[in-house]
Amino acid sequence: MQAEQTSVIKWWKASRAMDTTEFGPLVELTIDGKVIEAPLGASVLNAACAAGIYIPALCAHPDLPPAQQRGCADQGDGGCNLCLIEIQGVPSPGKACSTAVSAGLVLRTNTSELQKVRQDNLAKILGSHPHVCLVCPQRDGCSRTQCSYGNPPETRCCSIFSSCELRKVSDFIGIPNTTPPYKPAQLPIITDEPFFDRNYNLCIDCRRCLVACNDVRGVGCLEVKEVQTAQGVRRYVGSIAETLLESGCKFCQACVSVCP
Numbered sequence: 001m002q003a004e005q006t007s008v009i010k011w012w013k014a015s016r017a018m019d020t021t022e023f024g025p026l027v028e029l030t031i032d033g034k035v036i037e038a039p040l041g042a043s044v045l046n047a048a049c050a051a052g053i054y055i056p057a058l059c060a061h062p063d064l065p066p067a068q069q070r071g072c073a074d075q076g077d078g079g080c081n082l083c084l085i086e087i088q089g090v091p092s093p094g095k096a097c098s099t100a101v102s103a104g105l106v107l108r109t110n111t112s113e114l115q116k117v118r119q120d121n122l123a124k125i126l127g128s129h130p131h132v133c134l135v136c137p138q139r140d141g142c143s144r145t146q147c148s149y150g151n152p153p154e155t156r157c158c159s160i161f162s163s164c165e166l167r168k169v170s171d172f173i174g175i176p177n178t179t180p181p182y183k184p185a186q187l188p189i190i191t192d193e194p195f196f197d198r199n200y201n202l203c204i205d206c207r208r209c210l211v212a213c214n215d216v217r218g219v220g221c222l223e224v225k226e227v228q229t230a231q232g233v234r235r236y237v238g239s240i241a242e243t244l245l246e247s248g249c250k251f252c253q254a255c256v257s258v259c260p
């Protein structure tokens with residue numbers, strides 16, 4: 001019990017709602033008809049997760065604070081816009097990751113209206129990431145090294161498919177038929193630097209790595225890049241200099257550990 005309590009406290013301390021410096025007392029709120037307790041100032045996303053209520057999200061992570069350095073305002077906030085919630089008394093959906101817990105809050109997380117908007121937002125993400133394996137009827141028995149349907153390697157999912165967060169989110173939300181086929185943007189693929197390779201074509205611009213490097217570790221060797229591709233403007237997170245070493249990287253691999 002003590003270990004569980006410590007874990008929840010650590011979770012909340014790591015992921016306060018934006019602009020919250022201190023937590024208030026425990027208060028009650030209702031999510032999908034379930035009354036739970038959470039401290040004032042915790043984000044709804046983490047309060048829900050601590051209570052066993054799943055809300056899909058790709059840009060949030062339990063070990064990361066809310067993003068303070070996601071990039072310039074004209075580059076967007078890098079948010080996935082999947083953790084949408086309906087808040088009683090508020091006409092438009094909000095985001096669970098940026099909504100702070102307050103007493104008496106009444107929320108719904110899994111309505112058909114929310115799922116439709118989530119599907120539209122998910123389609124935008126999948127349009128710039130390999131996803132053909134996510135909708136393949138043979139996906140669970142496939143090695144990912146050969147494809148029965150002849151899909152080229154660059155359009156297939158990677159070797160961590162079984163534990164992929166994108167897969168979990170897609171299974172929960174559902175991939176709409178309007179999802180565009182993935183076309184590689186011909187972004188850099190770097191394989192000649194120490195410890196890990198970087199394929200920027202796989203970046204979904206969630207900016208977890210940016211927060212881990214800049215906000216948590218305080219290294220600051222990453223930044224948001226913006227390039228024009230055949231598919232339009234593409235944003236991804238890359239090193240501030242040509243190489244990680246020149247960027248001041250400590251090779252702690254915090255960025256790797258939080259990548260979805």
